[in-house]
Amino acid sequence: MTLSAIDFSAASEARPGISLAEPGDYFALLKPRVMSLVVLTAATGLLAAPAGMNPVLAFVSLLAIALGAGGSGALNMWYDRDIDRVMTRTAGRPVPSGRVAPENALAFGLALSVFSVMLLGLAANWFAAAFLAFTIAFYAVFYTMWLKRSTAQNIVIxxxxxxxPPMVAWAAATGGVSWEGFVLFLVIFLWTPPHFWALALFKMKDYGAAGIPMLPNVAGERSTRRHIFAYSLVLAPVGVLPAVLGFASPVYGVVAALLGLNFVRLAHRVLRMPDGDVAMVPAKRLFAFSILYLFALFAWLLAEGVLSHVWGLHVA
Structure with missing residues (x-):
């Protein structure tokens, strides 16, 4: 199915010229769950950075990064409307369901993206703004329009x-990048493949129907399970690095180590799953825990940043 072959839903065709979209539909275009993670990780980057920002400018910078994530999410939904329509997980999204016209989603995503970059440049600095523009383009063009449909390593790259986002926020606070910001990037980067491959294991039919070359559909379940376990072995110690490098407390290090060990334990259960497992319970448990894992790490780092910057308490 090509993009040009896609039409609106029957409801939208029955009422030509009348928009079926409600404010909630445009909010859904922003991918609010993804945006909430972006806000958490970006706020962590802002507060972990050694250079403090004016609270108002910090808030505006965080808003700009969130809007950039939302804009790229809208562009993703605009382009992916053909495959979203055939997947049960995404068929109800505003564009494939016909509630938001594709051209409106495109205009909305472009406007938010441009506005977010300009806002960050004015509130913080133009290096951070350029970094945000690169991030939006990387997701909306490089990933959505090419990698996602062309390689089984789509989710890795x-x-x-x-x-x-935490590196963009770090750049907003300091005007540059550093090893600390890169470590925050690395935690999310290594977390992403096992998180999404666990999902892909129990959504293989959806991805197969949409023609997306996710690893389980291309390399098989066994290879995917091995990849998940291998990434978990690398992720667990990297999650502890903020404490090792001194920009997080030893308590964070203990918490990260325990969470990392549980991540590896659950990944090992996925590794031992038999081929053709219909229930996919270990994969579902790892997927659920992976969300908790990343949230817990960054929420802890954020709390330590608040204590340090707002209350003046040195916790690292």
């Missing part, structure tokens, strides 16, 4: 887009 494309996952960098979701890993950039």
């Amino acid at each position: 494309g996952g960098a887009a979701g890993s950039f």
Whole structure:
């Protein structure tokens, strides 16, 4: 199915010229769950950075990064409307369901993207703004329009887009990048493949129907399970690095180590799954825990950043 062959839903065809979209539909275009993760990781980058920002400018910078993520999400939904329509997980999204016209989603995504970059440049600095523009382009063009449909390593390379927000925020606070910001990037980057491959294991039929070359559909379940376990072995120690490098407390290091060990334990259960497992319970458990894992790490780092910057308490 090509993009040009896609039409609107029957409802939208029955009422030509009348928009079926409600404010909630445009909010859904922003991928609010993804945006909430971007806000958390970007806020962590802002507060972990050694250079403090004016609170108002910091808030505006965080808003700009969030809007950039939302704009790229809208562009992703605009372009992916053909495959979203055939996947049960995404068929109800605003564009494939016909509630938002494709051209409106495109205009909305472009406007938000441009506005977010300009806003970050004015609130922080133009290096951070350029970094944000690169991040948006990386996700909306490089990943969405090419990698996602062309290679089984799509989520590995494309996952960098979701890993950039703490570095963008660090750049907003300091005007540059550093090893600390790169470590925050690396945690998300290494987390993304096992997180999405666990999902792909129990959504193989969806991805197969959409023609997306996710690893389980291309290399098989056994290879995917091995990849998940291998990434978990690397992710677990990297999650502890903020404490090792001194920009997080030893308590964070203990918490990260325990969470990392549990991540490896659950990944090992996935590794031992038999081929053709219908229930996919270990994969579903790892997927659910992976969300908790990343949230817990960055929420802890964020809390330590608040204590340090707002309350003046040195916790690292």
